[in-house]
Amino acid sequence: MRYAETGFNLEVDLTRGNIERVETDPRLTELHLGGLGTSAKLLWDRVPAEAEPFSADNLLIFSTGLLVGTPVVGCNRTIVASFSPQTLLMAYSMMGGFFAPELKYAGYDKLIIRGKSPDLVYLWINNDRVEIRDASHLRGKGAVETSDLLRKELKQPKAQVASIGLAGENRVYFASIEQGRSSASRGGLGAVMGDKGLKAIAVRGTKDVNIARPAELIEICNQVLQYIKVRQENPIPGVMPILARLGSPQEMAVHDEKWHTENFSWGNSRLRRKGFWTKEVEQNWTQTLESTRKRLVSCHNCPLKCAATISVPGVPTYMMKCFSKLTYTMAAMSDLEFGLRIAQRATEYGVDGFSAPQVMAFGLELYEAGILTDKDMAGMPSDNEERFFWLLDRIVRREGIGDVLANGTHWAAEQIGNGAQEYAHNNIKKHEQLPLKLGMLNPIYFLMYSTGEKINITQIEGNFPQAPFATLQEREDFVKDWVQAPDERFKKWLLDWEPRGERSIPHYPPPEATCEIVDWQERMHYIDDATGMCAGLSSFPLKPPFHIHNLPTVISAAAGIEMDSAKLTQIARRNRNLVRAVNIRRGMRRKDEKPPANHWRKRFPELETQLLDEYYKYRGWNEQGIPTRESLHELGLDYVSDDFLKRGILTDDEGGPAPRTPGGGSQP
Amino acid sequence: MKGEKQKKVVKTIRIDVDKCNGCRACELICSAFHAVPKYSSNNPERARIRVIHDPLRDIYIPVYAGDYVAAECAGRDRYTIDGKEYDECAFCRASCPSRDVFKEPDSGLPLKCDMCESVPPLSEPMCVQWCLADALTYEEREEEVEQEEAPEEIEIGLEAMANKFGWQKLMDTAARMSKKG
Numbered sequence: 022m023r024y025a026e027t028g029f030n031l032e033v034d035l036t037r038g039n040i041e042r043v044e045t046d047p048r049l050t051e052l053h054l055g056g057l058g059t060s061a062k063l064l065w066d067r068v069p070a071e072a073e074p075f076s077a078d079n080l081l082i083f084s085t086g087l088l089v090g091t092p093v094v095g096c097n098r099t100i101v102a103s104f105s106p107q108t109l110l111m112a113y114s115m116m117g118g119f120f121a122p123e124l125k126y127a128g129y130d131k132l133i134i135r136g137k138s139p140d141l142v143y144l145w146i147n148n149d150r151v152e153i154r155d156a157s158h159l160r161g162k163g164a165v166e167t168s169d170l171l172r173k174e175l176k177q178p179k180a181q182v183a184s185i186g187l188a189g190e191n192r193v194y195f196a197s198i199e200q201g202r203s204s205a206s207r208g209g210l211g212a213v214m215g216d217k218g219l220k221a222i223a224v225r226g227t228k229d230v231n232i233a234r235p236a237e238l239i240e241i242c243n244q245v246l247q248y249i250k251v252r253q254e255n256p257i258p259g260v261m262p263i264l265a266r267l268g269s270p271q272e273m274a275v276h277d278e279k280w281h282t283e284n285f286s287w288g289n290s291r292l293r294r295k296g297f298w299t300k301e302v303e304q305n306w307t308q309t310l311e312s313t314r315k316r317l318v319s320c321h322n323c324p325l326k327c328a329a330t331i332s333v334p335g336v337p338t339y340m341m342k343c344f345s346k347l348t349y350t351m352a353a354m355s356d357l358e359f360g361l362r363i364a365q366r367a368t369e370y371g372v373d374g375f376s377a378p379q380v381m382a383f384g385l386e387l388y389e390a391g392i393l394t395d396k397d398m399a400g401m402p403s404d405n406e407e408r409f410f411w412l413l414d415r416i417v418r419r420e421g422i423g424d425v426l427a428n429g430t431h432w433a434a435e436q437i438g439n440g441a442q443e444y445a446h447n448n449i450k451k452h453e454q455l456p457l458k459l460g461m462l463n464p465i466y467f468l469m470y471s472t473g474e475k476i477n478i479t480q481i482e483g484n485f486p487q488a489p490f491a492t493l494q495e496r497e498d499f500v501k502d503w504v505q506a507p508d509e510r511f512k513k514w515l516l517d518w519e520p521r522g523e524r525s526i527p528h529y530p531p532p533e534a535t536c537e538i539v540d541w542q543e544r545m546h547y548i549d550d551a552t553g554m555c556a557g558l559s560s561f562p563l564k565p566p567f568h569i570h571n572l573p574t575v576i577s578a579a580a581g582i583e584m585d586s587a588k589l590t591q592i593a594r595r596n597r598n599l600v601r602a603v604n605i606r607r608g609m610r611r612k613d614e615k616p617p618a619n620h621w622r623k624r625f626p627e628l629e630t631q632l633l634d635e636y637y638k639y640r641g642w643n644e645q646g647i648p649t650r651e652s653l654h655e656l657g658l659d660y661v662s663d664d665f666l667k668r669g670i671l672t673d674d675e676g677g678p679a680p681r682t683p684g685g686g687s688q689p
Numbered sequence: 690m691k692g693e694k695q696k697k698v699v700k701t702i703r704i705d706v707d708k709c710n711g712c713r714a715c716e717l718i719c720s721a722f723h724a725v726p727k728y729s730s731n732n733p734e735r736a737r738i739r740v741i742h743d744p745l746r747d748i749y750i751p752v753y754a755g756d757y758v759a760a761e762c763a764g765r766d767r768y769t770i771d772g773k774e775y776d777e778c779a780f781c782r783a784s785c786p787s788r789d790v791f792k793e794p795d796s797g798l799p800l801k802c803d804m805c806e807s808v809p810p811l812s813e814p815m816c817v818q819w820c821l822a823d824a825l826t827y828e829e830r831e832e833e834v835e836q837e838e839a840p841e842e843i844e845i846g847l848e849a850m851a852n853k854f855g856w857q858k859l860m861d862t863a864a865r866m867s868k869k870g
Contacts, residue, residue, distance in 0.1 A: 092721050092731055094714075119713075126732060169745070178743075179789075201744060227734035227794040232721075235728030239721070243818070250821060315747045319712035324821035326710050330747055338745045 023047065024233035025091050025580035026055055031129040031151065033144060035217055036077055036136030040151045045130065051582055052657065054551035055087035055130055057113055058596035060102040061603055063133065064111060065661070070606045070668075074104040074209075075192065075216040076137075083124065083132040083183070083222065086553015090125035090230040091579045092242050094249070094566070095558040097122055097321035099183070100550055101205040103213045107194040107429050108451050108476055110604045112208025116183075117320035117327075117555055118200045120224065123181040127226025138218035141190070145175060146224040156220040161187055163369030164199035165339055171223045184221035185211045186371030188417040192216055193427040195376035195453070199368060202318060202328040202340035206373040207477055208452065209429075233581030241575055245566045249324055249558075257563050259495050260486065267565060268325035268557040272346045273317055276307040281344070287351045289382035290447040290456035306357040313361055325557060333358070336365045344455075344479075345374030351456065352378030353409045363409055370417040375479065376429060376453040381412045383430045383444055384422065392439050397422045429453060447617050450609070454478045454617060462527040462621045464535045467629060468636050469542065470616040472646065474600040478616075483542030483560050484568070485511070489518040489525065505568035507541055507586075514538065527625055532632050536639040541569075547593035548572060595656040598640075598648050602661045605670060611637075611646045647671060695836040700804045701828050702753065702817060709749035709824035713740050715816035722805055722815045734794045737802040738816050741779045748773060751816075751825060754791035755782025757799035759852040762787070799849055 105112035189211035196211030256265035317326035350360030415423025430445035545560035641652025784791035784799035
């Protein structure tokens with residue numbers, strides 16, 4: 022019997038209209054767990070390195086995590102993976118909610134979509150019965166609206182639906198896949214779904230998920246719930262309010278937005294507004310949120326309330342979570358009411374709440390600068406907020422300038438030319454980042470931004486505090502019950518970390534320690550992305566209930582796989598290297614591994630080079646960031662190095678890494 | 690015995706629909722607790738509690754499985770409470786032909802909440818223990834009730850089958866099957 026997982030994938034070929042239920046190899050679960058790890062393996066095995074993201078060859082994989090559907094608290098994530106039309110690299114984005122548990126109860130660990138349907142269709146998965154159905158009546162419908170219509174049409178109020186809006190249908194490079202309260206937003210996965218002609222997936226499942234060692238698992242789950250209760254009643258002192266408790270940043274609950282509004286940049290990630298958060302603004306925004314927020318809500322089997330139902334007068338009700346609360350507001354230099362109002366339309370269209378506002382602010386900046394002209398913007402209203410609605414409407418329909426902006430800031434700038442590239446200033450690997458512009462280089466985040474395969478400055482931070490505590494007393498208090506730290510060294514690094522002076526950023530933590538801290542934070546993310554655990558209970562917040570010391574037992578009790586922290590660490594490394602290998606094969610090299618030039622005002626080129634060198638070495642990668650033959654062998658990924666050798670990505674004189682070519686990587 | 694007044698402990702779960710966060714942990718842990726062996730599998734479809742929900746209309750009502758009824762209601766009413774319209778079924782505990790809740794997914798047999806009765810007894814039903822939102826709270830109170838003899842489990846099962854198929858058919862089938870040995 023398979024435990025925690027179903028042991029079956031659902032394979033759908035939209036070109037041929039073929040549907041198959043395929044048994045999976047349990048050895049792959051041992052090697053990668055589930056979720057991101059096994060999805061990366063599928064992309065490596067089955068999508069040719071040269072395949073265009075918008076092609077029948079590309080796969081779109083909806084994966085449950087290994088522990089989704091078990092009683093393990095907070096394991097509800099759907100990991101969507103494919104190749105991104107924007108970055109041309111692997112894209113993966115997680116969504117919470119209820120879709121993945123339902124898919125598991127229907128009897129599948131993954132849904133693998135290949136091919137392209139000539140007509141717009143939706144997929145109806147009802148346990149063993151799976152149908153590809155005509156969706157022409159849903160063309161142009163909003164994502165939330167589509168879910169509602171499908172549940173009615175199928176007479177299945179309990180079905181869970183993932184769908185795209187107009188943006189996905191029109192292959193906007195930052196189109197999202199929406200699922201009510203959650204979305205897989207980053208990397209343009211909605212555009213891939215639209216390219217495949219797939220409007221929505223409705224799923225209903227009524228089967229069992231089996232547990233290997235039930236008594237043991239429930240005991241840990243009960244302890245975790247008790248810990249969550251205590252942890253929520255005892256917020257961590259000395260950190261900003263949204264980070265004091267567990268969960269995703271508690272944007273829907275918290276009114277105090279001083280930190281975001283004064284530290285993040287407004288407009289096209291340009292303007293820091295010190296002193297913005299006045300009493301008057303606070304009253305106004307508090308009033309807005311209190312009057313529009315109907316209820317704080319949770320994802321499947323999680324007590325944390327990170328999302329909310331929002332009802333802005335005059336527009337339909339929708340659900341929101343996290344920082345999209347402020348992205349539109351800040352891009353448009355407006356107020357919270359505007360932000361919540363336009364986010365409703367954006368959710369129906371299905372666009373990424375981080376990229377979309379930035380792309381619009383970028384377009385308007387180009388217009389102010391005279392690079393885009395009145396001719397380009399013909400018909401644009403004069404009111405600032407109206408302009409954002411107008412641009413959003415154009416982008417998702419790919420009308421006029423919207424057709425250019427729909428490709429995101431990087432590709433739009435290339436197309437517009439005339440100096441527009443200078444304005445696409447907040448990207449990593451062609452992908453828009455959070456509007457964060459800071460003073461002093463932070464070595465930990467430098468490495469995470471530069472080398473992270475998720476290509477994303479969002480919740481990649483982790484269990485190590487984002488900034489040093491001011492006093493030694495605070496640090497001592499913090500480490501006292503810091504059971505999550507992998508070992509004592511991490512406590513020492515934190516105790517020694519000062520806000521100013523010799524032991525402060527950028528030179529402290531020193532490069533070796535920085536590599537270890539980065540490894541810890543990344544490791545926890547790779548574990549979560551394989552188990553389907555929400556980052557908000559594990560890899561993201563300070564002192565979470567799940568950590569490297571108890572997760573092995575959780576996984577082992579639920580899935581019946583022998584596990585200890587060394588083995589789990591090895592699995593996380595294997596997955597991290599496999600995702601990297603997929604990207605390396607598509608041409609990603611050292612030259613691509615850098616944060617936006619203006620992310621920090623104070624930069625240290627020599628230190629940055631040293632950090633990257635150290636980190637590559639620490640990971641067992643050559644100076645181009647390519648995993649070496651030895652390190653791949655250690656991880657059981659010899660098939661990757663064989664392929665690299667065949668393509669000349671690695672050369673035969675091993676450890677002899679491929680020589681660094683000037684200005685770029687060794688090309689296949 | 691019948692008709693005599695007796696003191697009895699009434700187990701009550703208080704449901705505060707305003708506090709429900711819609712996570713459905715109650716469904717999950719209910720199904721796990723009632724699995725055989727205990728916690729060996731889970732499947733919300735087997736739960737004896739369901740959260741009737743319609744998120745965009747802000748409706749979240751945890752409802753416990755009550756008795757099986759053979760026929761659906763002749764008429765169904767709609768309630769408006771605080772401006773929100775509810776179907777009467779949203780509050781109904783019956784396992785009934787008009788809807789697909791509180792039925793075993795394999796057999797279609799009705800499910801009923803038993804307050805997690807077990808030996809040794811739990812401090813509180815599992816759904817309450819797992820509801821950190823405090824939408825579900827547990828209390829016991831004493832009440833005077835007329836004592837009835839508790840029907841045995843087999844009687845409950847037989848009655849449900851009889852309601853579904855009729856006594857005659859049930860007895861015929863039992864007779865035929867017992868002959869086969």
